[in-house]
Amino acid sequence: MGAPILSLAPMQAISTLAFWRVMERRGGPDVYITEYFRVHVHSTPERQILASLNETRFDKPILAQMIGTEPDYLVRTAIKIQELTDCAGIDLNLGCPSPRVCGRAAGGALLRSTDLIREIIEQLRPVVKGSLTIKTRVGFESEEEFEELLELFSSLPIDGLAIHGRTVREKYQSEVHTEEIAKAVARLSCPVHANGSIVTVPTAQAMCRKTGADGLMIGRGAIRNPFLFDQIRQALSGGNPYLPTLADHLRYVEDLYEEVAKTTWKYEDIKHVQRMKKFMNYIASGIGDGTFSKEIRRTQSPNEFWEVCHRYLGGSELLPEEPTADGKLFCGFKELERSVF
Numbered sequence: 001m002g003a004p005i006l007s008l009a010p011m012q013a014i015s016t017l018a019f020w021r022v023m024e025r026r027g028g029p030d031v032y033i034t035e036y037f038r039v040h041v042h043s044t045p046e047r048q049i050l051a052s053l054n055e056t057r058f059d060k061p062i063l064a065q066m067i068g069t070e071p072d073y074l075v076r077t078a079i080k081i082q083e084l085t086d087c088a089g090i091d092l093n094l095g096c097p098s099p100r101v102c103g104r105a106a107g108g109a110l111l112r113s114t115d116l117i118r119e120i121i122e123q124l125r126p127v128v129k130g131s132l133t134i135k136t137r138v139g140f141e142s143e144e145e146f147e148e149l150l151e152l153f154s155s156l157p158i159d160g161l162a163i164h165g166r167t168v169r170e171k172y173q174s175e176v177h178t179e180e181i182a183k184a185v186a187r188l189s190c191p192v193h194a195n196g197s198i199v200t201v202p203t204a205q206a207m208c209r210k211t212g213a214d215g216l217m218i219g220r221g222a223i224r225n226p227f228l229f230d231q232i233r234q235a236l237s238g239g240n241p242y243l244p245t246l247a248d249h250l251r252y253v254e255d256l257y258e259e260v261a262k263t264t265w266k267y268e269d270i271k272h273v274q275r276m277k278k279f280m281n282y283i284a285s286g287i288g289d290g291t292f293s294k295e296i297r298r299t300q301s302p303n304e305f306w307e308v309c310h311r312y313l314g315g316s317e318l319l320p321e322e323p324t325a326d327g328k329l330f331c332g333f334k335e336l337e338r339s340v341f
């Protein structure tokens with residue numbers, strides 16, 4: 001088996017042009033995926049997501065993700081996105097657990113309507129010029145539903161399947177069901193990408209060992225440590241991964257602050273600090289026994305924000321290897337690391 005393809009998970013309000021630029025300067029993934037385009041009767045593709053696709057200047061494939069339920073509207077949107085961008089393909093979201101999305105029978109709720117999934121994919125296939133992929137979970141209520149889903153996926157004309165190894169009900173707070181991902185790898189002829197709680201080199205290695213997946217998709221772990229993709233490449237090719245310092249981490253925050261400002265329409269200091277806090281929840285994890293996160297959350301101005309960052313970051317001390325396993329932002333990675341086979 002060759003080296004796994006590394007992708008940066010789609011994340012609402014995080015997987016943006018600004019974040020991608022910052023990641024790319026630190027090695028970045030092999031593949032990017034946009035946050036989802038919302039598809040409904042009157043929707044047109046969101047301008048800022050189109051801009052992320054069009055203004056990226058690095059030569060790596062980017063998949064455009066869509067969320068919706070109605071085959072006609074999804075087809076209309078896929079055609080439009082491909083007209084307006086050079087995306088490498090279209091990805092269908094079958095995993096979002098948000099009550100607002102599931103209430104409209106979209107995202108993770110679609111896992112309860114296998115006939116509709118088939119209809120959507122069969123209608124999308126002829127209009128999608130590049131790759132047509134699905135991002136799923138292992139079931140809605142229980143991982144026991146995965147058998148039926150695998151039956152479905154194995155009969156669909158898709159070019160790839162990314163599996164977040166939790167059910168929709170489990171949201172982000174459980175162990176990852178690696179055995180289900182391994183079953184998909186064994187059964188499907190298309191590439192399978194494993195996702196969920198990969199936050200360090202050992203967790204990436206464990207995910208490869210336990211599932212044999214063709215690719216690894218990483219979300220929150222890459223926000224916390226933007227060097228993670230390169231570290232995984234270095235480790236899997238037998239080298240010693242680069243260990244980022246708290247000075248690297250400070251430069252990362254500075255870089256992100258600047259890029260987010262550049263891509264923000266009508267920049268305002270206080271709103272900018274609020275915008276940074278979405279990233280900082282993850283970036284601060286594991287640093288200062290939780291006090292860094294708490295202090296950042298209380299900041300109200302750029303001056304306060306940078307005063308706290310400079311107190312916790314900078315210097316030659318290494319970034320803690322792992323985030324805090326707090327059950328909210330990061331969980332399940334200790335269990336993932338434990339070797340079964």
Ligand SMILES: Cc1cc2nc3c(=O)[nH]c(=O)nc-3n(C[C@H](O)[C@H](O)[C@H](O)COP(=O)(O)O)c2cc1C
Pocket residue numbers: 009010011012013014034035036065093095096135164195196197198217218219220221
């Ligand atoms: C803030 C946030 C936003 C997310 N937005 C999306 C999204 O737009 N589309 C999607 O398929 N998954 C989305 N996800 C789920 C992630 O893509 C990924 O499946 C999940 O975080 C598990 O992977 P990780 O443990 O590597 O973070 C989001 C997750 C987070 C934390």
